[in-house]
Amino acid sequence: MQNDTVFDQAEIIAFLADPSTYGGGVANVERIDTHASVVFLAGARAFKLKRAVRYPFLDYSTLELRRHYCEREVAINRRTAPALYEGVVPVVLGQDGRLALGGTGTAVDYLVTMQRFDDAGLFSHLAETGGLDVDLIVQAVDEVIALHSAAEVVQPGEPSGGGAAGLYPTIANNAAELTAYSDLFGADRVADYTAAVEVAFARATDLLDRRAATGFVRHCHGDLHLANICLFEGRPTLFDAIEFSEAFACIDTLYDFAFLLMDLDVRGLGPLANRAFNRYMARNSDGAASIAGVAALPLFMSVRAAIRAIVSALTAAKLDQCAAAAARDTARDYLSAARRYLEPSRPRLMAVGGASGTGKSAVALALAPDIGGSPGALVLRTDEIRKQLAGLRDTETLPPSAYTAEHHAAVYQEMQARAAASLAAGRSCILDAVHGRPAERLQARQVAERYGAAFTGVWLEASEERLFERVTSRQNDPSDAGAEVVRRQLAAGFGAIDWLRVDADQPLDRVVGAIRGAKS
Structure with a gap:
């Protein structure tokens, strides 16, 4: 990609790279380069300079634009990281002809100033070193949910990248940029990908427009990959949200989230991608209506991977020979992932049943990453659905009146409706429920048959001692079942079991x- 550089920032960059610029206590300055900015790490603070460049998707080419977007970046990112973003400071040229940070003089550029955080706390670093675990991912997803829930809904007619008309320019631009890098990616691979993504987009247009019309297009983060999440003041913090384009930031919430899922998947962290996906869907779902949106997830993940392929190619052009070669390899990996996400797969419905305490939820979550296309199967747990229908948090306890036969039937009906929506969207799913009655087990199979999905029924069995041990040792779990519930289940019996035991x-x-062995 060519850019139109209209301001020489070499002197400013040299000034910011000099430790003496920042006063006493700064012995060295670290520099981080991207295609759009240069970040200087000096002491306890970070200073971000926007490059004086113009791309088809970004314009920082004038001093006024850079000032505007510095201020915009601070305002947007204070939604999720208010303590991290300090403000904007000008680089000024004094009457003595010397540059300074702030003070009197003529502003020649502007910097976003931030509190510095430990690089070891970047989620991208944690992913590389094995430090990224389920707890951190769950906390990060909760931050994403909070952002999406509070984000301003984009109204019809407002500039955005939502709906079919909003997303297509990104797809078209990706095709043009990938074609421009045919020497890197291979012309045949680029042509194959662009044809496949056009087909996927055509299938999703109605869904994209329905989601835009029903409030799913919001002012999101826009660049939600692992390098833009860090541990700051003890919690996962989203930062570096996009400020320069409504088309990139005002988007479908699932498209925003797809970037995180794609990044985890490409790094070989499929199980964490699946946990992130299931946390997001469980905590941010209004039932079958929102689950229907997952039909667009393969397209969303593919577009995100294609964008990262292009960014990696752009970045390679600014690196030394060794680093550039690695960046080019990364770019090719992203394009491979972008194509893989578009491969169709027959959805599967798995039902995991058994008495309370048999470990159904742990088994379901362990199996889910490997069922269906990335990021794996959707897990539907009756314990969570029951709390959602009652308007309670997962760990709040329901009164006995919520466990009547009528409520029980309503919970199973809702679970099956969500499973139907998932299968209709092409997404495999796992039903995590006792399934204690033959009719409930039959209904699970019938849902799969209705949508032409493969079906597997799994029945878990454990000793009474183990069941009692597990249900009495639970903490912060959606299930309210205790030892007495287990006794009642065992006394009632489960009828003939024709599932895998x-x-x-x-x-x-x-x-x-x-x-897995029996299923294969």
């Missing part, structure tokens, strides 16, 4: 291995 007294990995 698995000994759940075994360690989790052996239970999961037995199911």
Whole structure:
């Protein structure tokens, strides 16, 4: 990609790279380069200079534009990181002809100033070093949910990248940019990808427009990959949201979230991508209506991967030979992922049943990453659905009146409706429920048959001692079932079981291995 550089910032960059610029206590300055900015890490603070460049998607080419977008960046990112973003400071040219940070003189550029955080707390670094775990991902997803819930809804007619008309320019631009890099990616691979993404987009247009019309297009983050999440003051913090384009930031919430899922997946962290996906859907779902949106997820993840392929190619052009070669390899990997996400796969419905305490939820979550296309299967848990229908948080306890036969039937009906929506959207799913009655087990199979999905029924069995041990040791869990509930379940019996029966007294990995072996 060519850019139109209209202001020489070499002197400013040299000034910002000099430790003496920042006064005493700064012995060295670290520099981070991207295609659109240069970040200088000096002491306890970071200073971000926007490059004087113009791209088809970004224009920082004038001093006034850079000032405007510095101020915009601070305002937008204070939604999620108010303590991290300090403000904007000008680089001024004094009467003595010397540059200074702030003070009197003529402003020649502007910087976003931030509190510095430990690079080891970047989620991208944690992913590379094995430090990224389920707890951190769950906390980060909760931050995303909070942002999306509070984000301003884009109204019809307002500039945005939502709906079919809003997303297509990105797809078209990706095609043009990938074609421009045919020497890097290979002309045949680029042509194959662009044809496939056009087909996927055509299938999704009505869905994209429905989501735009029903409030799913909001002012989101816009650049939600792992390098833009850090640990700051002890919690995952989203930063570096896009400020320069409504088309990139005012988008479908699931398209925003797809960037995080794609990044985890490409890094080989599929299980964490699946946990992120299921946390987002469980905590940010209004039932079958929002689940229908996952039909667009393969397209969203593919477009995100294509964007990263282009950005990696752009970045390679600004790096030394060794680093550039690595960036080009990364770009090719992203394009491979972009194409893989568009491969169709037959959805599967798996139902995991058994008495309370058999470990159904742990088994379901362990199996989900490997069922269906990335990021894996949607897990539908009756314990969570029951709390949602009652308007309670997962860990709040329901009164006994919420466990009548009528409420029980309503919960199973809702679970099956969500499963139907998932399968209709092409997404595999797992039903995590006791399924204690033959009719409930039959209904699960019938949902799969209705949508032409493969079906697997798994029945977990464990000793009474193990069941009681597990239900009484639960903490912060959506299930309200205790020892008395287990006793009632066992006394009532479960009828004839024609599902795959698995000994759940075994360690989790052996239970999961037995199911995978039988399923294959």
